[in-house]
Amino acid sequence: MAARKKRKAAEKSRSRHATQPRSQTLALVAALLEADALIEGKRWREAADRLEELALRYPSEPEVYARLAMASLDCGDTLRYEHAAQRLAEMQPGEPTIVATLAGAYMVNLRPALAVRTFRQVLERWPEHSIAPEVREQLESLEPVLEAALGEMGLSGAAGIELAARHETVHALMAHGRYDEARRAAVELVRDAPDFLPALNNLSLAEAAAGFVENAIGTAKRVLDREPENVHALSNLIHYLCLSGRFDEAREWVAPLTAAPARVPDAWLKKVEALSYLGDDAGVLSAFESAQRAGPLHRMPGGALLCHLAAVAALRQGDEKRARRCWGQAAKLDPSLALARENLEDLRKPVGERNAPWPFAFPNWVAAATFREITERL
Numbered sequence: 001m002a003a004r005k006k007r008k009a010a011e012k013s014r015s016r017h018a019t020q021p022r023s024q025t026l027a028l029v030a031a032l033l034e035a036d037a038l039i040e041g042k043r044w045r046e047a048a049d050r051l052e053e054l055a056l057r058y059p060s061e062p063e064v065y066a067r068l069a070m071a072s073l074d075c076g077d078t079l080r081y082e083h084a085a086q087r088l089a090e091m092q093p094g095e096p097t098i099v100a101t102l103a104g105a106y107m108v109n110l111r112p113a114l115a116v117r118t119f120r121q122v123l124e125r126w127p128e129h130s131i132a133p134e135v136r137e138q139l140e141s142l143e144p145v146l147e148a149a150l151g152e153m154g155l156s157g158a159a160g161i162e163l164a165a166r167h168e169t170v171h172a173l174m175a176h177g178r179y180d181e182a183r184r185a186a187v188e189l190v191r192d193a194p195d196f197l198p199a200l201n202n203l204s205l206a207e208a209a210a211g212f213v214e215n216a217i218g219t220a221k222r223v224l225d226r227e228p229e230n231v232h233a234l235s236n237l238i239h240y241l242c243l244s245g246r247f248d249e250a251r252e253w254v255a256p257l258t259a260a261p262a263r264v265p266d267a268w269l270k271k272v273e274a275l276s277y278l279g280d281d282a283g284v285l286s287a288f289e290s291a292q293r294a295g296p297l298h299r300m301p302g303g304a305l306l307c308h309l310a311a312v313a314a315l316r317q318g319d320e321k322r323a324r325r326c327w328g329q330a331a332k333l334d335p336s337l338a339l340a341r342e343n344l345e346d347l348r349k350p351v352g353e354r355n356a357p358w359p360f361a362f363p364n365w366v367a368a369a370t371f372r373e374i375t376e377r378l
Contacts, residue, residue, distance in 0.1 A: 027057055033370040035067050044075035052080065055087075064089050069101065076336040079128045079175055097219045100135055109139070110301060111172060113164035146288045152264060153198055157352040163193055167323035177372075180210040197223050208240055211370055216240045229260040236272035242277045243365070250278060258283065262294065269302035272309050278361040288313075297333065304334030311343065323347070323357070350364040 032052050038047035048071040055064050069084035082105040087096075089102040103118035119142070122135050150160045153167075166189050173182035183206035189199040200223050208216035217240045223233035234257040243249035254275070262268055268291035275283040288310040297303035311326035324347065330340035339361065346354050363371040 028054075028061065028189075032063055035071070037294050039067065039071055039074075042074075044071045045077070047071040048075055048080060050076060050220065053155065059087075060091065060357065062088055066093070070103075076334065078105070078336070079106050082172070083176055096122055096129045096268075096286040097131055099125075100131055102218075103135075103138070106168075107142060109172070109175075111168040112149055113161050114168045114172070116142055116146050117161060117165050128199060139160065150177065152198075163196065167196075167198055167202060170206065174202075174205060174209060179206060183212075184208040193248070197227060197230060198232075201230070201236060204233070204236055204240070207245065208236075213240055213243050217244070228335050231264060231267045232259065233271050234260060238274040239277050247278065254278065254283070258287070262290075266301040268300065269288050269306050272306055275310065276309045281316045284309055284313035285317070297329070303339065304330040304337045307333065308337060308340040309359050311340070311357045315357045317349070320347070 009105070010104060022325045026355045027213060028314050031050070031327065035047050035051050035054070038050065043307055051071060053069040055061075055068060058064050065084045065124035068361055069081055069088065071079070072080035082102075085098070085102040085105040092098050099118060103115050103122065106112075108113035116139065119135050119139050121137075122129075123132060125134060126132065141368060146161065146164075150156055150164060153160075153164065155161075161264040166185065167313075170186045170189065172180050172181075173185060183203070186199060186203035186206045189196070190203050192304060193199055200219055202224070204219035207213070207219060217237065220233045222236040223230050224237070227233070234253055238250045238253050238257065241247070241253075254351060257271055257274055260267075260271075262271070268287060271287045272284050274292070275287060288306060291300065291306055295301075299305065307326045307330035311323040311330065314320075327340050327344045328349075330337055331344070334340075339359075343357055344359075366374075
């Protein structure tokens with residue numbers, strides 16, 4: 001239901017922009033008409049790809065981003081949906097439906113503090129607007145979720161919401177590839193809340209992505225000095241040591257990681273990710289089975305990625321039937337997960353033409369900033 005409401009908001013936004021006279025080139029008009037045809041033909045992913053290319057050429061055109069939001073939502077690409085909603089809100093901050101759409105994008109990307117804060121801004125600025133009842137309904141269902149999330153992080157009240165929103169902002173910047181901004185935001189957050197360990201974990205992620213892998217290793221160890229069973233820090237440390245080629249040292253942290261209790265919702269994903277970087281297929285499948293016993297995968301953060309990593313491990317161990325089943329489950333949980341889709345396509349090829357299963361894309365094996373520099377040079 002929430003997705004249908006967000007799509008309706010995107011359609012209203014597109015309709016409103018389309019009726020506004022703007023100085024557009026004929027090329028832009030033709031491109032928008034082409035995107036409309038793809039959307040009407042339900043070729044949403046293709047439309048989103050075309051519109052993203054168009055956004056690079058016309059970065060200040062709301063018509064482009066309104067369509068991009070709609071196409072991205074329909075094809076299940078929630079990160080691209082969030083990006084389009086953010087750009088629309090930046091260009092037209094006085095439009096309540098657009099601000100509410102941004103809040104909805106935060107919600108579907110599991111950023112409850114940002115979603116609640118943004119929905120509340122809508123009610124504070126436009127309490128009598130026609131969308132206000134729907135916003136109140138969304139808040140009524142979302143606020144208990146946020147309260148539970150705050151409790152898991154040891155936060156509460158308005159100050160806790162603000163801290164959690166800043167924490168989620170770092171996550172969002174990372175997800176959108178804005179690594180330098182993410183690192184600066186994380187440094188400021190750690191400075192303001194030095195006892196908030198999730199912020200330190202975020203800082204290490206931002207440092208690694210920006211190319212400061214040794215700094216990231218040091219930051220992860222700072223967390224473990226204070227909380228030796230912190231699953232995020234243990235998993236991140238193994239990843240960073242693999243990035244720096246120190247695989248033997250990384251393996252020394254496997255025992256503490258597997259023994260650490262899964263107290264946070266994405267603990268199983270963090271365990272499986274670390275074991276996947278080390279190529280520990282038996283460990284991956286054991287942790288995956290434990291995750292299945294812990295609860296339904298569709299309710300776990302990163303459930304689709306969990307299934308994908310289990311599929312890779314299963315195929316490496318010669319169990320093609322199980323691998324296909326896990327990849328099929330991953331595709332159902334998250335149709336936009338390219339890794340699962342691409343591995344399944346590779347599996348359909350004759351044995352001699354396959355590239356073998358791969359757990360992560362190439363950028364996961366190098367610092368994101370380094371990968372970006374290589375790409376730009378090429």
